[in-house]
Every structure is written in C-alpha cells, then in structure tokens.
Amino acid sequence: MLLTDEPRTLNDMKTAVFFTVLALASAAPVPEKLADAGGAAPLPIAIVRQVQVNPDALGAHSSDFESANGIIFQFSGSEGVLGGANMIGSYSYPQEDGTLASVSFVADENGFQPQSSLLPVAPAFPHPIPQFVLDQIEFARLEDERRAREGVTEA
Secondary structure: OOOOOOOOOHHHHHHHHHHHHHHHHHHOOOOHHHOOOOOOOOOOOOEEEEEEEOOOOOOOEEEEEEEOOOOEEEEEEEEOOOOOEEEEEEEEEEOOOOOEEEEEEEEEOOEEEEEOOOOOOOOOOOOOOOHHHHHHHHHHHHHHHHHHHHOOOOO
C-alpha cells in the first residue's frame, strides 16, 4: 500500500484485512497429521510473486500473488456506485489429484458471484413439477376465485 497522510479508503482497509487474515492463517500451528513422517512441520511455502497497486485516491486497487506450491490469487477493485467496494478476480490451487481448481468471481452491489466448474449446478429448468404441487396451485387459484366472487378480502 502507498503511505500517505490521507485517511485510508474502505478498499485499502479491506485489502489490509485480507492480507492480515492470510498472514494469521499462514502462521497458525500445523496439525500433527500434516507433519511429515519425521514429526517435523512442513517448510513454509514461498511467495514467488506479489504485486499490490493502489494508484489513486478513488479506491482503485489490485493485488496479485503466487506461491511456490501453485496457489495463484489475483483481484482488482474500485469504489462502487453506492460507495461499496467492487471487485473482480480469480484464484486457483492444485488439488490432491493433480488437477487445478479455478474460481473466478465478481463482488459488487449484487453480492459475491463466483464461477467455477467446482460449484454445484441446479437442475435444468423446466424440471418436472410433482402432481401434488400442481394440485395445490390449482386449489389456491380456485380459492382466490371463490373469495373474489364472495367479495371476501384478506384480513
């Protein structure tokens, strides 16, 4: 981050919080099951590339890093129309089977919107609607018609 006399923006603070949490997670004790056969904890993973850019006072920023074990995280963001932070980015990491897990995301006024082949997918629509549901919908329609004929209003 750039050091200035100006107050930090919300985006700067979010970036700082993210990297603080990342540092704390990296410093957490390693459970015994992750230690190697000799009982020693694995060596720390090196960060092979890290770039942070906060070019202006309007909250535009970006960050990229890559670790020696294949984890890659990158995002860029700016202040949103409603004052919140808008971000777009991606991250990937190697899985135990050797494949690469990748997630891209947008975070804005509409919330966090990830896209990945790893995420579950809802069944294609239109899916079959059970008969009991169709019967209940018809019953509700007939009740609405009856109330309209009788002039009954909802209380």
